[in-house]
Amino acid sequence: MNPPILELQTVAHVYPDGSKGLHDCSLTLQRGRRYALLGANGAGKTTVLQHLNGLLRPTAGQLRIDGQAFDYSRAGLTALRSRVGLVFQNPDRQLFSALVEEDVSFGPLNLGLDADEVRARVAAALDAVGLRGHARRAVHQLSFGQKKRVCIAGVLAMQPDVLLLDEPMAGLDAPMQTELAALLDQLAARGVTVLLSTHDIDFAFRWADDIHVMAGGRCIASGPALALCAQADVLHAAGQRPPAALALHAELVDLGVLPAGPAPRSVDALLDTLRAQKHSGVITA
């Protein structure tokens, strides 16, 4: 097996004001998978993301990239950040330029690419997020969801191997969430490792391949979404209840309404299963 593309090893972080961000936090990211970083507010999700991108430096423990300990040299940071893109939660705190295409060009230009290459990347990134027609618009004329997509384009234009997103679904309504999830799926299908933080276990269960559970500044459990969400004690320790789809499925299997087998990933999928059941007319009880 390849070494993980990114890894935190027993990382601790103490903020300058003395508050503890992380302690003894370990987690790994494998190439091309979709990860959810699940935890309550204040569990340390944002701090983890900032460590993975080299914005924060561990007080103890280490960050490893491709199996190598990361050295925090200037060149190393540039290389790390060009491979690991981070999208922050609030667009108004990360967009510098008022013009969409200018802002997206910021990252690629910093990588030292020539103008033609940058132009091509900006166009491709705006295409990917569905904002090609808005290249010449002013950021302040866009909706919240569009601004969020400009932020993502700004990171995609750097063509990262790993994309980190801090609470990307916050403030988006259901159709916008579906759209964004589809975009992230596309990226993952192209081999980009995606890690997003969320406090919504139903979303994490529905979307992620693997889940890292954070509580009190530690990653208390990691694993495939299905296996992990079945561990009620772990979820409880993180202040989460089991995903609705999983809990319902378990009850319905117990009652003999549904055959045993892998649980559907969402309540909608469960509803579909029940409807199919009805048409087949078989009640196993």
Add this chain to the structure above:
Amino acid sequence: MNPPILELQTVAHVYPDGSKGLHDCSLTLQRGRRYALLGANGAGKTTVLQHLNGLLRPTAGQLRIDGQAFDYSRAGLTALRSRVGLVFQNPDRQLFSALVEEDVSFGPLNLGLDADEVRARVAAALDAVGLRGHARRAVHQLSFGQKKRVCIAGVLAMQPDVLLLDEPMAGLDAPMQTELAALLDQLAARGVTVLLSTHDIDFAFRWADDIHVMAGGRCIASGPALALCAQADVLHAAGQRPPAALALHAELVDLGVLPAGPAPRSVDALLDTLRAQKHSGVITA
């Protein structure tokens, strides 16, 4: 029957930039009930709330309070805003003071109350939201959920008859949502009319007595939560799917797993019903 405490009658609102906020929007609030204002982003929820508090003035139609048309005089606005409190979505945009108790005293001081009365109200409001011990803390040291409660205390200290909340659950994780919903229930039990906006139909269905559904700047339907959520066509027009608990209940009744009857209000309640079913050992199919 008493006249509704607040009412919008065929209200239209056009923003100065020409964009339409509302058109032909009518809805009523009866004393002491819990209302959800349900709709997608951009459906006009925030605009409705700002009309109910007199922050915006209808381009056409009128706002009625206790059955009287509202006159937008200076004195009228003061009276309206002291009776109808509005909590905005983002705590950082509505907390201005360094200390918690100072911020909560902002409204009562503006009402022109004397210092003792203000002190008493601040203490009572902080009690109500469970932050009494935090009165002297700095606002910026609080967690997101605590800030949200300070915002609510700031409005409660004005002792409003009607409490309006814009997307109060946004950004809160599940335990914090449960806590806030309990607080709102307490207020409603004391006779305060509560109206909150949300795009989460599962939450609206679980919590509200009555639901107003917004779509395209209009209130397209109003009614008791259960009756309203059964109208799939109305929900569809508002870009909503039926609440999961309701849909699941209907399927399970159809399959004969559960007896016909009123649907449980939440997936958790449904799970409880299923568990009870299992123990009684009766499968009606």
Add this chain to the structure above:
Amino acid sequence: MHIMEGFLPPAHALGWAAVSLPFLAWGLRSIGRDLQSHPERRMLLGVAAAFAFLLSALKLPSVTGSCSHPTGVGLGAALFGPAAMVPVGFVVLMFQALLMAHGGLTTLGANVFSMAIVGPFVSYGVLRAASALGFSRSPAVFLAACLGDLATYITTSIQLALAFPAAVGGFSVSFFKFAGIFALTQVPIAISEGLLTLLVVNAMVRF
């Protein structure tokens, strides 16, 4: 107080630009030195300029309809030093000219001199002097902002009088005419400015 586009004769417009330029260069160099150790200062001054612009476009409660008072320049001088305020003031004045047609590009040099150089220096000086004399914070801040504003308005009156000396009596008569007629708007603005700065500083120190 802004001198409008084209109001100054060419020689005066260019002359004031030539006077302001060294101050601007000096301000930029002083910031540039700091950037080595504090890279976030670039962002800080950009955001601060936006905030100063926002405050300057504010309609103050007592002076209805009046806007584009140089609010924040005195405050900024106290926080960042008068040198850094020259570029910040330059940016604010440039934006006022381009986004609100207050002031102008041909008169930018003159306006920078009165509002981004004289104003902040006077504010800073008053603040230092007041604290040396043992004033408490509130009167010191009020005086600094208020006198900085008044100094700006007097400088502008001098600039106008130099450009348009009276036919009889020359510079001094002309100066008193400009100073007299603009006092109607500028003195209330200076007092509001002092008051607002005082409120802002009092709110800030509580955080």
Add this chain to the structure above:
Amino acid sequence: MLIESTAYASRWRDVAPSAKALFALAGVVAAWVARSPYALAALTAVLVLTALVGARVPLRAYAATVLPPLGFLLISCAAMLFGPDAQGDWRWSGAMLPVVVHTALRSLAMLAALSGLVLSTPMPGLLALMRRLRMPELLLDMMVLCYRMLFVLRQAWDEGVTAQSARLGYRGWRQAWRSTGLLAGQMAVQVWQRAAALQMAADARVCQGALRFLPVVYPQARRQCMVAALAGALLVALAVGDRL
């Protein structure tokens, strides 16, 4: 901000800023060169019409833009024509009249020249032009950030005022002053937090110091500059002719 929204809606929005700036510069030079009131008035008329007809700036927006500077013009001209004399009596002094007329007309012409530019060119275009004209990088960075943050801070300010109004914060003048002070103080503190957040976001995208952006390309820039230079030369020729 009226100028801002008008510029984005202008028909000449996508004309190269260098061309529009060249024409505006020619207008400024011509206004400085021209001597007779008639020439200045004609120059003003040409420049105003160019903006209204050529760039399709709506008359209402144009009028609203130039109104505040006209107020300054009125007061300043009044100050030169009236005022206390050596004895301290207020009187009309006609001796200044020719100077006042010339100054007022020159101001109007220049105001027209630069209003035409800013009402048809959104700020990013002007900033890109300044970059090409080698304005110091630090100054440009400050302007880019200032321009973006203007909108962010203004929105925050408006939301703050709305939230305060909901709690009766602008009920009377006392409350209004107090609320304004509180809000301004809270937002002043935010200046540092926002700057820190922006710096972090810049670092995440491998910021190397200065902020760099890809300039917008105007494919027709050459031709447009030629046309602007020609039109500008005509304006200057008119002014020089007036002087001779």
